[in-house]
Amino acid sequence: MSQSYTTQMDAARKGILTPQMEQVLANESISKEELMDGLAQGRIAIPANKHHLNLKAAGVGKGLKTKINVNLGVSKDVCCFDSEIRKAQLAIEYQADAVMDLSVSGDTETFRKRLVEQIPVMIGTVPIYDTLTRTGKPTEEITLEEWFETVEIHAANGIDFITIHAGLNQKCARSIKTNPRLCGIVSRGGSILFEWMEKTGNENPFYEHFDRLLDICQAHDVCISLGDGLRPGAIKDSTDAPQIEELITLGELTKQAWKKNVQVMIEGPGHVPLHEIEMNMQLQKKLCHNAPFYVLGPLVTDIAPGYDHITSAIGGALAAMHGADFLCYVTPAEHLRLPTADDVKEGIMASRIAAHAGDLAKGLKGAEIIDHKMSKARGELDWEGQFDCALDPEKARSFRKSSQPEEQEVCTMCGDFCAVKRTANLLKH
Template sequence: MNFTTQMNAAKQGLITKEMQIVAAKEKMEVTRLRELVAEGKIVIPANKNHTSLSPEGVGDGLRTKINVNLGVSKDCCDLALELEKAKSAVALKAEAIMDLSCYGKTQKFRRLLIDTCPVMIGTVPMYDAVGALDKELKDITVDEFFQVVETHAADGVDFMTIHCGLNRATAEKVKRNKRLTNLVSRGGSLLFAWMELNGQENPFYEHYDRLLDICAQYDVTISLGDACRPGSINDSTDAAQIEELIVLGELTKRAWAKDVQVMIEGPGHMALNEIAGNMMLQKRLCHGAPFYVLGPLVTDIAPGYDHITSAIGGAIAAANGANFLCYVTPAEHLKLPDLNDMKEGIIAARIAAHAADIAKGLPGAREWDNKMSAARADIDFPKMIELAIDPDKARTYREESAPESEDTCTMCGKMCAMKNMKKILNGESICIK
């Protein structure tokens, strides 16, 4: 088959091996999947150089996917630990890993991830620019920015977050409309600073076609970053956020014209009552492109518990059209997450994603829940543990508090509703003293 990207193949009416794999995973007709890829409503991030990939689809009609962030910083530079996190993330059924390393020479770790991980790999090249080039931000040239992007693409990265929508007009909007938390996007704030220090336009906006050519060459899905995502519920749905979203919609069409796959990134921090409206705005302004959200976190007061604030918002967002959830850990806003933080974040995000899939009426989404309910009705604790989203935790809880009778738990004992109803409906007597 002769094609440049998954979207290019789909537009030609070709069905790629990646489409076949995704269709089988999703129980979707492959011809329908191909149509949605051609329309840009589904993406299959699959860099030609990521040979270990087991492809996944992100978009309408598919299971809500989750992403795990990891990577080293200057204060926590333990590559072995980050690799262990990556292996755990795959075992915990995350569909994507983003390497957000922002210190030192990161290519060795990035290549190791790509060579060994079957899940989608994403990066933010802007994070890597200072370390990879060994230069101060102000002194990095436009060509050097694109050099870093092409290096990531050649290494096999499946999707890249690039903040193309933060042009000088949007930056002025940020300055004129004071926020409580300014810009909290790391990549976005670095680009904002570069633009201010050099008095130049965002290179990824000004030379967007050059970026698209790189993405098309390697079939990198561009994840159009939200530099103006709200970092507090006070700043959500403001002028800067909406201005950038309009620009991202325009950039989406330009990418599709070059057969480059696109995802759109979204908030952030946002009150519950604004989430559904924001999802509708994104889908409308960005022409149905898949939406990738960080959270949204529905309150700002819960450091140490932001996996919960994020899961609440993520479930609502995905139920209203978001397709891809970026996990948030209990360590958010406080430190680099450890292995346990990562696990807590993954499980919370998976719960949110599954709850949303039920709400969206995704075929088969309720089957897992119905199996669990049947096991509970049968008082089959081994089966309940097997079906649990986190079997290890369920097993530990069961083992650390042993009941008098194996067909009860220490919460209800002989008053167990499941046990007693089953006996009574079978015509048996019960004894609860």
């Protein structure tokens, strides 16, 4: 008779190797014992809702490859769910590890069900947004039951992880008022809850009734991604009192969740200058007890609209090097408009480069193998071998095809001056 368990954390604590754990082990260099210990201690999470039947599980956390997430979803101004499905398919094609639906308009539940049915990577949502969309009410008229009804619906739909800004409580709200910022609150979920608390005078419902949230997540094995409602949206606001105040609260909630075997990830900044990224990673790991850390970027400058996939990749690589486990992609359209399919691809590739660079820097076992294989192919002027190793073989092939050399062995950058060609025979002797 098979052993029973409620969540992946519960299974690990009972010594049960789940099918999802086996899937993770097949794609990582970590041992079974290391994986199960990490899950049991909360250092690793495997977001895997019991209702997401076609899921190919992935792990997030210590000792695992840095994962990347793709945000998508419709708005009132651009509301085409078929386009968002195409973006989700692109995420699979370009090897993203997760998809988050941030839709704020239309028939969101039908769209979520389509995602769960068609997309085999872990899927996340933000029920706080959807409560406003689903009810059509002004923020201050949302009831406690309606907040939690939305969470129940998302869990039943098969969503693997949900972002909940439970740490932005009344104490943190006071901090944002007494510590003025250039950009205030830039988190959509954080701003909605801040408005609800300000207009009703009530405590954050997800903070006050956190155990109720845990019961829902435990029943469906939903991982809670504890949102950073007070993440900095400007370099000047980075690592300020409100951000740290909320982070301390998230650490307290993390321990509460683990007591009920609910998996947790912690969301992080935001806009952070290069010299503060390492400190931010260390603070999170310390204050949140080494729970997996999920960062948006971070963006290392505020002045690059149209190129924020690059500012994000710079910060993401450094963040991964210093302990971030999960990078949320940023597209060139960040701060400007809803991203197109082309923007999605650019964002994915930038984040994949950052994630791999971080894995190399922190010495993840086996991360360097593909780089060495690429270098060998370059040293041998083996173009097909180089394409096979490339993160985007299609783009690499198209660049070479667009500018053909006289001698096919080299490229049009150097031609007969190719250093590799000139020294190859000499070094053989």
